[in-house]
Amino acid sequence: MPTTPAQQSDLIRLAVEGDSDAFGALIHPHLSLFHHGIYRILANHQDAQDALQDGLLAIYRGLPRFEGRSQFSSWAYRICINAALMHRRSSRRYVEKNASDFPSLDPEEEHPNPMETLPEVAAASEAYNQLEHRELRDKLMETLALLPPSQREVFVLRDIEDWSTEDIATQLGVTTLVVRQRLHRARDFICARLQPYFLRVP
Amino acid sequence: MTPFPFPPCKEVHESLTELMEGSAPLYKRLMLRLHLAFCDACRPAYLAFLAMRRVGPKLLLPPADSPREAEDALKAVLKRVEQDRSEKKIKG
Numbered sequence A: 001m002p003t004t005p006a007q008q009s010d011l012i013r014l015a016v017e018g019d020s021d022a023f024g025a026l027i028h029p030h031l032s033l034f035h036h037g038i039y040r041i042l043a044n045h046q047d048a049q050d051a052l053q054d055g056l057l058a059i060y061r062g063l064p065r066f067e068g069r070s071q072f073s074s075w076a077y078r079i080c081i082n083a084a085l086m087h088r089r090s091s092r093r094y095v096e097k098n099a100s101d102f103p104s105l106d107p108e109e110e111h112p113n114p115m116e117t118l119p120e121v122a123a124a125s126e127a128y129n130q131l132e133h134r135e136l137r138d139k140l141m142e143t144l145a146l147l148p149p150s151q152r153e154v155f156v157l158r159d160i161e162d163w164s165t166e167d168i169a170t171q172l173g174v175t176t177l178v179v180r181q182r183l184h185r186a187r188d189f190i191c192a193r194l195q196p197y198f199l200r201v202p
Numbered sequence B: 001m002t003p004f005p006f007p008p009c010k011e012v013h014e015s016l017t018e019l020m021e022g023s024a025p026l027y028k029r030l031m032l033r034l035h036l037a038f039c040d041a042c043r044p045a046y047l048a049f050l051a052m053r054r055v056g057p058k059l060l061l062p063p064a065d066s067p068r069e070a071e072d073a074l075k076a077v078l079k080r081v082e083q084d085r086s087e088k089k090i091k092g
């Protein structure tokens, strides 16, 4: 059930005091959004579940610092995305030169202007279920899962989440040139498989 | 085969992201656009890149209902929150 801003403020206050039911009610309307954002980056169910758990815990622990400068859902979503990025870095399958250089989970620490708006799940489900898009969506998800993780995360952050190249470079600790190279390889890989579908999209 | 001697198709294809991101120098952008206007081999790839950027976010919107794994993650966190609260009460 969607909550009004006043109800949301009450839930945040109660959750900060340690009320787990209030925290559950605060999170639940956005749970699908948070999970989906993470899953798109990690493309693995178990990893997504683990990262979501980390993200939700970070939201809970960060709640006393939530100042309401952005929408709660935008702030919390950013924490979940950061949890996905951190999960990728801490994964044993991923070898990082600077393993200690983890991105911060708190969006207001690194990004003074986190996203102000997010797709609402109700509106989302309409487009999600449109028959003509379903085939392409499924194929895109399948193709994303085939991409090397370093390319997938850049593609998702740039082309799906609409982060700037500079923000991605800062968050990942790489140059903008590297971001563009990975982005190009990802787009190329996806287009090589799905170009006819994308050219049919009105 | 490109109808233009410069830049060649391979270079154009490799520069599509640079062109979309606006990071290519002005002269290069002009050459790329000129090539794309006339080259039937490169133009579809560029249009597909643009379409992907335009419809990707709509295609990958979240479903209305969260999957089981998301519900399980929330349950685990709520349990942890409860535990933290109980421990605080005991200590307090």
Ligand SMILES: [Zn+2]
Residues within 6 Å of the ligand: B001, B002, B008, B009, B010, B012, B035, B039, B040, B041, B042, B043
């Ligand atoms: Zn060409």
